[in-house]
Amino acid sequence: MLKLNNLNKSFINNLGMTKNIFTDLNFHMKKGDFVSVIGSNGAGKSTLFNLIMGNTELDQGEVIISNKNITNFPKHKRNSFMSKVYQNPSFGTSPSMTVFENLSMADNKGEVFGLTFGLNKKRKNFYKETLAELDLGIEEQLDTKVGSLSGGQRQCLALIMATLKKPKLLLLDEHTAALDPKTSKIIMNKTSDIVKKEKIATIMITHNLQDAIDYGNRLIMLHEGNIILDIEEEEKKSLSVEKLLKIFNEKHLKLKDNEVFIV
Numbered sequence: 001m002l003k004l005n006n007l008n009k010s011f012i013n014n015l016g017m018t019k020n021i022f023t024d025l026n027f028h029m030k031k032g033d034f035v036s037v038i039g040s041n042g043a044g045k046s047t048l049f050n051l052i053m054g055n056t057e058l059d060q061g062e063v064i065i066s067n068k069n070i071t072n073f074p075k076h077k078r079n080s081f082m083s084k085v086y087q088n089p090s091f092g093t094s095p096s097m098t099v100f101e102n103l104s105m106a107d108n109k110g111e112v113f114g115l116t117f118g119l120n121k122k123r124k125n126f127y128k129e130t131l132a133e134l135d136l137g138i139e140e141q142l143d144t145k146v147g148s149l150s151g152g153q154r155q156c157l158a159l160i161m162a163t164l165k166k167p168k169l170l171l172l173d174e175h176t177a178a179l180d181p182k183t184s185k186i187i188m189n190k191t192s193d194i195v196k197k198e199k200i201a202t203i204m205i206t207h208n209l210q211d212a213i214d215y216g217n218r219l220i221m222l223h224e225g226n227i228i229l230d231i232e233e234e235e236k237k238s239l240s241v242e243k244l245l246k247i248f249n250e251k252h253l254k255l256k257d258n259e260v261f262i263v
């Protein structure tokens, strides 16, 4: 479904020196795969998302989605078949618009619409039912401006909006990191339900090792631009946080004394 072939990317740092982030990185995933990505700070996780989304230009390599080579597609063209949910609940929704307007906008993604931006009255009941499942009371606030919702409510809305049009690829960038544990769990469970039901290929960056183990069918660990661990299905289910940290250390990585693996 997604194939990243021989990705190469380097940046010039502020001292004018070249820093290689990825050297011939290969990564393939199937439709419906839900992959958790963990790794220390600076491992290249955000850069990976930026390369997939077209925010950052590749030096070399190919990005293939559903057998289509999108390597040279501009960002706006990629947006029609991939969505991202950000760590910051302020991204991904429009605060000055109501919940209903935001959902209608997401429903109209990729379509031409007029001045009323196609307020989707027929879908109002569907929106209400979908929001009610979250049990956060957003279904009663369809006419409320999104800017006055809580961070958790906004993030739930961002997730629903990102998946409303069933993207081919869903990118979750620490999307529960800014939330309290209860709301985080609600969003993680909802994420898992949507991904399973709609069979959306999903990559989730997280620093929460327990979430990385509990959710999804595959887990990869990125370190200094390399995939140093790739665990699936049954093997993944048998993991624990302790085991994961042990595996990380057993890889004999050249960690400096003061470098800590961020959980």
Ligand SMILES: Nc1ncnc2c1ncn2[C@@H]1O[C@H](COP(=O)(O)OP(=O)(O)OP(=O)(O)O)[C@@H](O)[C@H]1O
Pocket (backbone or CB within 6 Å): 011, 012, 013, 021, 039, 040, 041, 042, 043, 044, 045, 046, 047, 048
């Ligand atoms: N635009 C850029 N210009 C120069 N260097 C960059 C740029 N973007 C990223 N980098 C460098 O690339 C490396 C990987 O960064 P990246 O943000 O992808 O790591 P990360 O795994 O997402 O880290 P974190 O967990 O801290 O978010 C870092 O050394 C970073 O400084």
